[in-house]
Amino acid sequence: MANRVLKVGICGVGRIGGNHAQEIGSFPDMFQLVACADTDPQRLVKEVPRELEGVAKYHSLDEMLQHPGLDMVTIGIRHPDHVPAAIKIMEAGKIAVVEKPVATSVAEMQRMLEVAKAHPHCLFLRHNRRFEPAFVKAKQLMDTGLIGDVQYIKLYRSVGYCRRNDWMTMPEFYGGLLTNWGPHLIDQALRFLDSPVVDIWADVRHVISIGAGDDLFKIILKAKNNRVADIEVAGCNAMPGREMEIIGSKGTIVYENGKMTARYLDPTIALKNDLKPHPGQPPKKYGNFDETLNFFTSEVEVPQLSMSVLWKHLYDDVVNGIPTPIRLEEGLEVVKVTEEAFRRSGFKPARV
Numbered sequence: 001m002a003n004r005v006l007k008v009g010i011c012g013v014g015r016i017g018g019n020h021a022q023e024i025g026s027f028p029d030m031f032q033l034v035a036c037a038d039t040d041p042q043r044l045v046k047e048v049p050r051e052l053e054g055v056a057k058y059h060s061l062d063e064m065l066q067h068p069g070l071d072m073v074t075i076g077i078r079h080p081d082h083v084p085a086a087i088k089i090m091e092a093g094k095i096a097v098v099e100k101p102v103a104t105s106v107a108e109m110q111r112m113l114e115v116a117k118a119h120p121h122c123l124f125l126r127h128n129r130r131f132e133p134a135f136v137k138a139k140q141l142m143d144t145g146l147i148g149d150v151q152y153i154k155l156y157r158s159v160g161y162c163r164r165n166d167w168m169t170m171p172e173f174y175g176g177l178l179t180n181w182g183p184h185l186i187d188q189a190l191r192f193l194d195s196p197v198v199d200i201w202a203d204v205r206h207v208i209s210i211g212a213g214d215d216l217f218k219i220i221l222k223a224k225n226n227r228v229a230d231i232e233v234a235g236c237n238a239m240p241g242r243e244m245e246i247i248g249s250k251g252t253i254v255y256e257n258g259k260m261t262a263r264y265l266d267p268t269i270a271l272k273n274d275l276k277p278h279p280g281q282p283p284k285k286y287g288n289f290d291e292t293l294n295f296f297t298s299e300v301e302v303p304q305l306s307m308s309v310l311w312k313h314l315y316d317d318v319v320n321g322i323p324t325p326i327r328l329e330e331g332l333e334v335v336k337v338t339e340e341a342f343r344r345s346g347f348k349p350a351r352v
């Protein structure tokens with residue numbers, strides 16, 4: 001029997017709308033692009049991505065929702081318009097795929113989740129960096145126990161030293177780096193922590209971007225299992241650092257400049273467990289005078305996975321009943337951390 005093919009419309013044919021079209025277009029057995037909508041006529045005519053050239057064009061989401069046989073709409077419009085669009089799509093009986101930030105507040109997220117309850121399998125969150133190859137590999141490695149008990153997880157991202165000046169830097173549109181890159185790294189951090197967050201510290205600030213939204217933030221999350229995640233995103237760092245560092249009791253995993261390295265104690269040699277500290281005069285050197293540790297250092301191959309696998313998971317959820325790994329409750333947790341980080345830092349994201 002032939003596969004069911006979901007008919008898809010793209011709402012917002014801007015920078016990310018083109019990516020949606022390209023990614024979805026790469027699964028022709030699962031999806032068919034049939035429509036797109038944009039309030040900017042220019043985007044629908046002159047700048048339309050190749051994959052959408054032959055599809056029906058609409059000037060609004062409302063019009064597109066009338067498209068015969070439409071099953072699903074992806075939302076690639078401005079942050080504050082995500083939830084209203086998702087609710088409209090679900091209430092029209094279609095599947096809504098929401099870009100990050102999936103909501104501008106916990107209250108708004110909860111409104112969307114209420115509607116989703118009445119429309120099962122109709123709401124999906126595009127937390128695509130859940131499938132970022134380096135994240136997937138580091139998480140797998142960490143879960144094998146190679147570096148022992150995980151203590152600190154540091155996630156860092158630089159978007160370049162940029163006096164950025166589009167709407168995404170404007171608080172009027174819930175813009176800034178915390179709402180832009182925050183959801184990606186908060187989602188990854190929550191997965192690494194693997195335990196409920198019990199404490200949050202945050203600093204959120206504006207340094208150089210043209211819009212008044214934040215362009216530098218740090219969030220520290222402490223989890224019930226005692227792990228700590230340190231998330232930093234910078235739009236004003238002229239010398240960016242490593243993207244990932246996971247410190248465990250028996251080693252460390254680092255990801256930097258596209259290279260993952262693990263340095264860990266030889267698992268075949270048990271640590272001496274009868275050692276005692278020496279209270280007396282030490283030899284004239286620092287460290288451990290009774291033990292030598294054997295380390296392995298290895299470069300870890302990061303498989304070239306595609307983040308587009310998100311669409312396959314979505315399809316499997318809708319058509320084959322296999323739940324997508326990106327759960328709605330996890331999306332809610334990301335929104336909660338974002339809101340709490342703004343609150344703790346005192347930096348106010350404006351809402352339209």
Ligand SMILES: NC(=O)c1ccc[n+]([C@@H]2O[C@H](COP(=O)([O-])OP(=O)(O)OC[C@H]3O[C@@H](n4cnc5c(N)ncnc54)[C@H](O)[C@@H]3O)[C@@H](O)[C@H]2O)c1
Nearest residue numbers: 012013014015016017038039040043076077078079099100
């Ligand atoms: N997951 C990711 O990796 C990722 C990457 C980039 C952007 N995004 C998200 O995608 C969203 C869009 O970002 P962008 O960079 O593509 O913005 P953009 O400004 O380039 O594109 C938005 C498009 O939506 C259209 N539009 C606005 N309101 C509309 C409406 N009500 N109905 C129909 N069309 C409308 C605009 O005319 C524009 O063409 C943002 O929320 C952003 O956070 C996610």
